[in-house]
């Protein structure tokens with residue numbers, strides 16, 4: 063039987079509200095017959111019909127969609143066996159640029175002038191009665207700041223930090239909440255708007271008021287009555303407001319102060335005022351993935367230390383605590399957060415820098431529950447003071463991250479490797495908080511481009527990042543400088559570029575504008591992401607070429623050595639102790655980056671049919687490859703030898719055969735001399751194991767991966783890490799941080815995904831699962847047996863459906879269990895065994911000994 067197992071609009075199965083004029087539909091199939099693919103599919107939306115054999119990103123091209131309207135999409139599929147399946151789904155249009163009837167409103171009496179802190183949260187109020195039966199009631203809302211709506215004291219929706227983090231001056235999202243069942247005859251709407259990213263303190267210099275001087279709200283409630291009449295209740299001067307609500311302080315870094323003695327219904331309000339908003343963004347229905355509450359953790363240990371109760375949740379992550387306590391009116395409870403402990407068991411908050419990461423809760427009388435609303439923390443441990451342990455009824459912690467589907471998994475017979483995989487997953491979750499951040503705990507949590515540039519292939523295996531990354535890339539595009547450079551952090555929001563050189567292009571960090579859409583395209587197969595960002599990519603590579611060539615002649619124009627302090631070079635490389643030494647390697651990393659990005663742009667140009675461009679960028683790529691050889695001495699070695707310096711030219715294939723051979727040999731010797739320990743920074747880490755394994759040194763790659771002496775991936779695991787560390791040597795064998803003043807201002811986080819980029823090697827080589835055609839329409843299964851592993855299981859929920867690979871070493875050979883989704887083909891091979899092609903279905907494959 064043929065079945066349609068998933069049918070999405072804009073990558074959502076349910077609750078899609080879109081402002082896209084051409085929303086895109088995708089579907090997945092399942093069949094009990096092998097070798098199934100689509101013979102013909104018919105998609106019908108709003109009277110428009112598409113006949114196709116494709117399954118991904120089928121763009122609506124019918125007549126204009128109407129705003130605020132629910133549409134049905136119908137799908138009929140016939141497969142190559144003559145079986146058919148049908149499905150329907152509904153989606154809704156948003157405002158489709160219809161002007162707002164509502165006004166931006168604020169607390170006109172609130173003057174927020176303090177520096178380095180966030181404003182007091184503003185609570186808006188509107189009361190109204192409903193006289194007739196309601197068919198539907200929907201809120202359309204956005205804010206400058208982050209907001210939560212309460213309808214009759216019940217939270218609307220489950221989002222955190224709406225409207226999300228975008229480059230506010232160009233883009234702002236609004237949300238739609240169906241509150242039909244929350245209304246009664248007499249209604250009260252309360253909306254609290256905290257500072258968030260737009261008004262609150264942000265980045266490590268704790269800038270505030272970056273987008274606006276104070277918070278503002280824009281909201282409409284569209285009520286449709288049973289008799290068809292419509293009414294719109296809008297934010298305007300009839301609303302009231304106060305900054306004296308229960309949230310007395312809310313800040314991403316510092317935490318929250320909540321006073322439960324102040325109840326929403328008994329606050330004293332004054333009239334709200336219209337606000338003149340100085341930005342004019344395009345306001346669209348949520349197109350990213352807003353933050354939601356996910357896993358719940360319970361304390362694994364509880365200890366009392368010097369007046370504090372210390373809880374260990376057993377997992378480092380980003381999120382919030384929730385506690386239910388028996389309290390006395392006015393009693394104050396303080397909760398602090400940390401990733402690690404001091405040797406004496408107290409919380410070590412040193413590396414949070416200026417972030418106070420503290421909650422202050424003032425109790426009302428009796429049993430009560432508190433969960434913060436306008437902040438989040440990166441933590442594993444908390445300390446609670448101001449209450450006796452027996453008065454704490456329950457305490458739990460909730461992971462907060464963007465609503466992205468978990469698509470990938472990896473499991474093996476090696477438990478340390480499994481913990482590494484879990485650490486990679488948790489560092490991803492902790493840093494996919496509306497945008498891809500660097501870390502979730504200290505006073506940064508910024509959209510550092512370099513981190514996601516290197517991590518994107520791993521991220522897109524683990525999660526369906528379609529909406530999340532597309533939203534972020536829209537901002538990357540909008541924030542690109544006219545000169546082509548990409549800011550180091552996106553949204554820029556107070557940071558962006560080093561002030562010393564605000565027009566530059568910066569290797570690897572800027573490469574995000576190419577590496578991220580490329581990884582996303584490979585994973586999900588939607589070519590539109592390449593088309594959308596192609597002009598940005600070209601402009602960026604042109605800028606890189608310009609900066610590389612500045613002041614040089616001949617082939618040297620392709621060796622990119624702008625002043626090193628402006629690049630990040632081999633960022634956090636553990637084999638040299640100082641930030642300046644990482645940066646000094648930028649001549650090598652930047653030149654390799656130019657080779658790679660120009661090559662990718664050439665490939666993308668070819669895919670999009672821009673042949674002339676393809677030739678042009680291919681030439682840049684070739685010239686840069688030749689130029690890299692200029693960095694070699696006559697005996698073929700690098701003038702300055704370091705692991706990344708060899709890894710990049712090997713992996714990016716930029717050396718001649720003979721030079722590559724020497725480079726591989728030198729890399730292998732250096733790795734051996736270094737006791738198989740890692741020596742790479744951000745740029746080399748994702749590729750080092752590929753550089754070894756793909757060039758005949760599989761066992762060396764395995765030795766490095768499975769090494770657990772510092773610095774190595776498994777050293778962190780051995781030391782009890784539950785997430786990936788920023789610095790390879792983040793803790794010494796005694797569990798203490800050995801890093802002194804290395805020029806980075808205590809840049810030590812225990813939850814940074816960048817070096818978790820090794821995940822890509824686990825999936826693509828050890829499990830052996832790699833797309834041959836974007837979106838895994840054709841994929842390779844070529845497991846790398848070795849490292850003493852006896853079993854590996856990996857799954858990937860591709861855009862076509864579930865792919866599963868499970869290999870086992872048995873007495874007489876290797877056994878592989880394989881699942882291939884409808885519409886795809888797998889090319890299976892093992893070492894010297896012949897490649898075999900499988901259509902959709904479930905298979906058991908055996909390779910007899912001698913392998």
Ligand code: BGC
Nearest residue numbers: 500501506510512513630809
């Ligand atoms: C961040 C990094 C980032 C780096 C670049 C750090 O503070 O946490 O992950 O890429 O700065 O300078």
